[in-house]
Amino acid sequence: MPERRFLLSLSRAPYGHLDGQEGLDLALVLAAFGQNVTVALLDDGVYHLTRGQDSSALGLKPYTRQLPALGDFDIRELIVDRAALQARGLSASQLQAVTHEDDDFNEHDSLLLLEGAALAEKLATFDIHFGF
């Protein structure tokens, strides 16, 4: 059987609900079991990537810090909706760095900024899509 490729997309801002945390948990568990996983941040989901978040007043763990560890789980691609970033006035300097190492331990950027038709085309390439 050919390898199935999983897409986990987060479309809501973090902390107001459990969707984002559950989506990332599922991504990490699938990856921990050796599945081919890609994560995508769409719409308000792009807020997951902003740096310097402090969730302590909410009594919630700052789970968005998990994103820079995706590479440790061999999740090598983090798709980000560029139009959604722009619509929210977010610039690259406000985003966490997310990298991964290839098989020779060379570090690469994991962020893949796409918008419009190119984004839709990319998202359509996955076999299984879980939207959160």
Add this chain to the structure above:
Amino acid sequence: MTLIVDGQPVEVDEDGYLKNRSQWNEAIAEAMAAADGIELSANHWEVLRLLQNYYEEYQIAPNVRVLTKQIGKRLGKDKGNSLYLYELFPRGPALQACRYAGLPRPTGCS
């Protein structure tokens, strides 16, 4: 479930992981290890510290594959292999070390 360490009650879940991570101290790790017949050495401690730092930074309790890779990267290649880690933590490096370090059950370990 409740452990008593130095006369203080410590709440753990059914698998022995701390319910409240902020309660963790070295005596708890030592008591958990002693219950498994292990005396914690400097080699054990550097793994526990690495796990705690990793959790602090990324909010993830790493599984054995990720842990092994991190150990190799941060503590040296001679330590980043499962043989070495299983000698330290025979019940499974990630499961056992995360428990002693006060972290939740590792992601993707059942």
